[in-house]
Amino acid sequence: MIEAKAVNFAYNRGQPVINDVTCKIEDGEFVALLGHNGSGKTTLSRLFMALVHPRSGQVFVDGDNIENLEPADLAHQVGYVFQNPDLQILEDNVFSEVAYGPICKKLPKDAVKEQVIAALEAMGLENLADAYPRTLSFGQKRRLGVAAALALNPRTLILDEITNGQDEQEKDNMMAYLEKLNKEKGITIILITHDMNIARKYARRAIVLNNGDLVFDGRTQDLYNGERDLNEWGLSQPVLAVLSAAMGLSAYSVEEFCQQLFPKEGDER
Amino acid sequence: MNETAIKFKNFHYGYINSDSILHDINLDIRKGSFTVISGPSGAGKTTLCKAMVGIIPYYYGGRYAGEVEVLGAPTKGKRVSDLSMRIGLMLDDYESQLVSITAGEEIAFGLLNHGFAPEEVELRTKQALLDVGLPGRENYQLDELSGGQRQRLLLASILAVRPEILVLDEPVSAMDPEGAQGLYKLLYKIYKEYNMTVVVVEHNINFLLSYATDMIVMNKGCVAAQGSFEQAAAMTYTIPELRRNLPELWQIKLHLEKRFGVSLGDWRKKEDAIKELKEKFVGGALG
Numbered sequence: 001m002i003e004a005k006a007v008n009f010a011y012n013r014g015q016p017v018i019n020d021v022t023c024k025i026e027d028g029e030f031v032a033l034l035g036h037n038g039s040g041k042t043t044l045s046r047l048f049m050a051l052v053h054p055r056s057g058q059v060f061v062d063g064d065n066i067e068n069l070e071p072a073d074l075a076h077q078v079g080y081v082f083q084n085p086d087l088q089i090l091e092d093n094v095f096s097e098v099a100y101g102p103i104c105k106k107l108p109k110d111a112v113k114e115q116v117i118a119a120l121e122a123m124g125l126e127n128l129a130d131a132y133p134r135t136l137s138f139g140q141k142r143r144l145g146v147a148a149a150l151a152l153n154p155r156t157l158i159l160d161e162i163t164n165g166q167d168e169q170e171k172d173n174m175m176a177y178l179e180k181l182n183k184e185k186g187i188t189i190i191l192i193t194h195d196m197n198i199a200r201k202y203a204r205r206a207i208v209l210n211n212g213d214l215v216f217d218g219r220t221q222d223l224y225n226g227e228r229d230l231n232e233w234g235l236s237q238p239v240l241a242v243l244s245a246a247m248g249l250s251a252y253s254v255e256e257f258c259q260q261l262f263p264k265e266g267d268e269r
Numbered sequence: 270m271n272e273t274a275i276k277f278k279n280f281h282y283g284y285i286n287s288d289s290i291l292h293d294i295n296l297d298i299r300k301g302s303f304t305v306i307s308g309p310s311g312a313g314k315t316t317l318c319k320a321m322v323g324i325i326p327y328y329y330g331g332r333y334a335g336e337v338e339v340l341g342a343p344t345k346g347k348r349v350s351d352l353s354m355r356i357g358l359m360l361d362d363y364e365s366q367l368v369s370i371t372a373g374e375e376i377a378f379g380l381l382n383h384g385f386a387p388e389e390v391e392l393r394t395k396q397a398l399l400d401v402g403l404p405g406r407e408n409y410q411l412d413e414l415s416g417g418q419r420q421r422l423l424l425a426s427i428l429a430v431r432p433e434i435l436v437l438d439e440p441v442s443a444m445d446p447e448g449a450q451g452l453y454k455l456l457y458k459i460y461k462e463y464n465m466t467v468v469v470v471e472h473n474i475n476f477l478l479s480y481a482t483d484m485i486v487m488n489k490g491c492v493a494a495q496g497s498f499e500q501a502a503a504m505t506y507t508i509p510e511l512r513r514n515l516p517e518l519w520q521i522k523l524h525l526e527k528r529f530g531v532s533l534g535d536w537r538k539k540e541d542a543i544k545e546l547k548e549k550f551v552g553g554a555l556g
Contacts, residue, residue: 035445037417037448137311138310139310164442165310165361166310167309167472169309170310196446234445235445235447239518240517243518243521243542247547247552249552254520257521258524258525261551261552261553262550264550
């Protein structure tokens with residue numbers, strides 16, 4: 001469980017980035033953290049993992065105030081996957097890369113091996129354990145980043161724009177792995193994304209930040225009802241949501257949408 | 270008039286110590302078109318862009334065969350700096366293309382290297398900043414500009430040379446939807462104003478649906494579809510593994526056309542689709 005209570009934050013005495021944000025994310029949730037560039041979503045996620053600390057207010061992880069903690073202290077509770085997977089790669093093969101965190105935590109060798117294998121299997125990388133990380137495809141590198149975070153058995157994963165720059169197939173693969181982690185292992189997922197389709201399809205709850213203010217916290221389906229104007233927050237309704245609302249349907253894929261439509265009488269040829 | 274801006278003839282390419290990336294590419298990009306290049310990751314889109322501006326094979330080496338022509342002249346034997354007078358490239362990692370301290374110096378850098386006189390450099394710098402919505406920012410330091418502004422500055426530095434063709438490789442990959450729409454709107458304005466040929470690599474064709482005249486879809490190093498946007502979209506739809514690269518509006522349009530044997534309009538906006546769907550279709554239970 002992660003909780004922010006009246007959190008305010010600014011970098012280097014500059015403009016406020018997070019303004020009086022209060023929210024609580026329970027174990028096992030799948031949350032989309034949304035907002036325009038510069039809205040404060042990455043900063044809020046950094047506050048959740050003690051990478052930065054509030055100017056005022058408190059952040060609690062599993063009920064403990066984290067004001068005096070460092071990210072390493074929380075690594076087994078909150079895992080963070082960066083937007084650019086290349087920034088996270090440190091080792092010469094996939095196995096060592098994933099083992100890096102558990103080794104730093106001084107886990108026994110057997111436990112390291114066990115956790116690395118489990119993390120690689122969870123992200124479908126078990127056959128690439130000996131590969132040189134930089135030769136992996138972009139999508140595989142992204143999954144490697146998630147596996148490295150998973151190897152510390154965190155209960156929450158924060159993923160920063162991890163579907164950016166991926167094609168539809170790669171996005172589907174990544175999201176299928178994350179959905180499985182959430183449903184089968186109960187790992188809390190906090191997904192920072194600009195991809196409205198992904199947020200609508202996978203996240204059950206959405207938190208929207210606009211210029212550092214929390215402006216929406218509720219069910220994703222209420223945000224993407226196809227009618228609410230999201231432009232003022234720098235967001236847009238997914239095309240399928242708008243078309244579904246216009247036609248009085250509920251569809252999460254092109255196939256679902258088309259299956260629910262029929263030509264008006266006399267129009268079928 | 271259907272002049273060709275960029276032509277690939279039986280072009281093959283592989284980087285040093287790597288498998289072949291592009292296989293037998295035959296392409297015609299029309300002069301004056303706004304062409305979007307799409308396709309799955311690893312399809313060879315970026316390599317194709319680099320071959321258009323001559324940095325492949327001249328900087329990268331590797332193995333190649335066939336020919337690339339820009340505005341009727343083969344790129345073979347041409348210096349990249351000479352080609353850049355006619356064709357400009359903006360890479361997805363735009364920060365790596367910025368080299369100066371101030372915005373004015375950034376734009377002047379390219380112009381001075383091309384041998385323009387100082388008075389001309391000043392005029393063109395001013396105009397280029399105006400074109401990208403950064404008027405009067407000549408003396409701004411680069412770190413005083415936001416990421417989006419730096420990206421527009423790079424666009425200005427390419428435009429200042431006044432190339433006839435502009436190639437952009439995933440220019441909005443790190444932007445939010447609002448920023449992406451803003452950059453493409455600006456790009457379209459420049460395209461119309463200067464009668465340019467624009468080539469954009471973009472995963473999310475939704476952003477370009479209102480602007481694209483032509484489309485090329487790449488898959489596994491080959492051209493899977495090319496032609497007018499409508500033709501290339503229809504062709505792409507027949508290839509199941511590529512279908513999802515099309516904008517959702519067009520996936521719906523082509524799906525309904527196939528399923529019910531109807532002919533639907535050239536949907537470029539959600540409103541076009543909603544109007545026609547409401548006229549011709551009714552929602553019902555799952556069928």
